[in-house]
Amino acid sequence: MTNLNLISEYKSFGGKVGFYSHLSSTCNCEMRFAVYQPPQAIQQPVPVLYFLSGLTCTEENFMAKAEAQRFAAEYGLMLIAPDTSPRNRGIAGEEDDWDFGTGAGFYVDATQEPWRSHYQMYSYIVHELPVLIKAHFPAQPDKQSIFGHSMGGHGALVCAMRNPKLYKSVSAFSPITAPMRCPWGQKAFSGYLGSNQESWRAYDASELVKQLGYHSPILVDQGTADKFLAEQLMPEVFEQACADVNQPLNLRYQEGYDHSYYFIASFIEDHIRHHAIALEVV
Amino acid sequence: MTNLNLISEYKSFGGKVGFYSHLSSTCNCEMRFAVYQPPQAIQQPVPVLYFLSGLTCTEENFMAKAEAQRFAAEYGLMLIAPDTSPRNRGIAGEEDDWDFGTGAGFYVDATQEPWRSHYQMYSYIVHELPVLIKAHFPAQPDKQSIFGHSMGGHGALVCAMRNPKLYKSVSAFSPITAPMRCPWGQKAFSGYLGSNQESWRAYDASELVKQLGYHSPILVDQGTADKFLAEQLMPEVFEQACADVNQPLNLRYQEGYDHSYYFIASFIEDHIRHHAIALEVV
Numbered sequence: 001m002t003n004l005n006l007i008s009e010y011k012s013f014g015g016k017v018g019f020y021s022h023l024s025s026t027c028n029c030e031m032r033f034a035v036y037q038p039p040q041a042i043q044q045p046v047p048v049l050y051f052l053s054g055l056t057c058t059e060e061n062f063m064a065k066a067e068a069q070r071f072a073a074e075y076g077l078m079l080i081a082p083d084t085s086p087r088n089r090g091i092a093g094e095e096d097d098w099d100f101g102t103g104a105g106f107y108v109d110a111t112q113e114p115w116r117s118h119y120q121m122y123s124y125i126v127h128e129l130p131v132l133i134k135a136h137f138p139a140q141p142d143k144q145s146i147f148g149h150s151m152g153g154h155g156a157l158v159c160a161m162r163n164p165k166l167y168k169s170v171s172a173f174s175p176i177t178a179p180m181r182c183p184w185g186q187k188a189f190s191g192y193l194g195s196n197q198e199s200w201r202a203y204d205a206s207e208l209v210k211q212l213g214y215h216s217p218i219l220v221d222q223g224t225a226d227k228f229l230a231e232q233l234m235p236e237v238f239e240q241a242c243a244d245v246n247q248p249l250n251l252r253y254q255e256g257y258d259h260s261y262y263f264i265a266s267f268i269e270d271h272i273r274h275h276a277i278a279l280e281v282v
Numbered sequence: 283m284t285n286l287n288l289i290s291e292y293k294s295f296g297g298k299v300g301f302y303s304h305l306s307s308t309c310n311c312e313m314r315f316a317v318y319q320p321p322q323a324i325q326q327p328v329p330v331l332y333f334l335s336g337l338t339c340t341e342e343n344f345m346a347k348a349e350a351q352r353f354a355a356e357y358g359l360m361l362i363a364p365d366t367s368p369r370n371r372g373i374a375g376e377e378d379d380w381d382f383g384t385g386a387g388f389y390v391d392a393t394q395e396p397w398r399s400h401y402q403m404y405s406y407i408v409h410e411l412p413v414l415i416k417a418h419f420p421a422q423p424d425k426q427s428i429f430g431h432s433m434g435g436h437g438a439l440v441c442a443m444r445n446p447k448l449y450k451s452v453s454a455f456s457p458i459t460a461p462m463r464c465p466w467g468q469k470a471f472s473g474y475l476g477s478n479q480e481s482w483r484a485y486d487a488s489e490l491v492k493q494l495g496y497h498s499p500i501l502v503d504q505g506t507a508d509k510f511l512a513e514q515l516m517p518e519v520f521e522q523a524c525a526d527v528n529q530p531l532n533l534r535y536q537e538g539y540d541h542s543y544y545f546i547a548s549f550i551e552d553h554i555r556h557h558a559i560a561l562e563v564v
Binding site: 010263 | 542
């Protein structure tokens, strides 16, 4: 069993938030994540809900600001919030931009030097982390779902559609829905995956939904006052792609809301409930 | 009317969180605060609930982490979170310690040089800020209450007991209840108020309750795993002082909780409700 290092722990809504580090074999370096264990986990294994965070976030933002523990405690769900990239790898340029490198792993498996030796966030989230969670925490083995915000909304959609049997449900706040077409995505995919755009399709939700679909309705909340909406997020592209293949999508435009955690907190209850229903704890 | 500078604004639970700066005549410098206007404030003036934050906090921590907006929106309460001190005054030593000077105004009116020209947080909170709020926001003029955390719990208790007509109710999370007897309080009072301990009594909740009492029950939540409990917070001193004068006190020890915002968020609903009842919005 892999060693897990508990960095700090806080009681929260009758359960506990813990921050952990471990040596990741996938990313070939130390990685961090946060876990919320609801009070129900003291008695029995519970379903697990992953949250993938956005650009510049660490494993802390979601636990400190999203107000998710209140509802995870109500429904008896474990929450997992991984960090958004490897850190301190000494890679030239890793700290130069806020939207590439550190804090911006984009949930892909990099194929390009110098990133490929550490930036394997897709496999880390989908394969390594769930095994680790099941080994160390009271998690039900076949019950997990995933959601995320912005870059993490992109990550959640990609992980879910490519692994429908692993995730019972997916939702997203202001996701990057068409990364092949937006500046953030083009920069990240060029750097991590190289110039062959065929390799990008496996990480583009609007492409994937047309190839793969998803077994259950997708919930997306998008603020209308989000300054990244038109240039980076492009929910209309994903909406059209879903319509093309009759993929059920509940895309809700929330009037006046922006890209912040104030937006996420305002609608987190609906997202937790969406997953609680799929995970059969309602 | 004093000028108010809107720094940033975020929609939250149907209302809005705004961060403001203004030139304070009391502190003789720029001061900052945050306001949450619930959706009800669009239609009509609403009661106001002040939250005083703890050591090292700014006007942001409470709005980002306490989960108060959810319930302020439910009851129709405006929330005000002031910064914890003047900043960048160029006073020798203002940045040296995390528990004195910047981020540590202790809600007193300093009488000692070099602090007295700016560190007038008691008068700022009790007198200047409410006038400003009523001038610029849809606040009901005679309906306000106050609560706080740690140093801010101390501040809330002091403000309320010395001004019972101004505040309909008071509550606190892990307050410094006997600052004259604890290291944080002794350091702050020595520096801001000087060596004459008679002048300290006006800012010590355990002294004030014996002199003044308060017109309604006081709610205090205290985590049992709070590392500051025994040395700095001393709720048992306040409890005894309340008992001596038959002051109703609902002191709740919360098993396993610490001093963090994870603790505050877990019990914020009860505190907002405590004030909502006193402010007659329930």
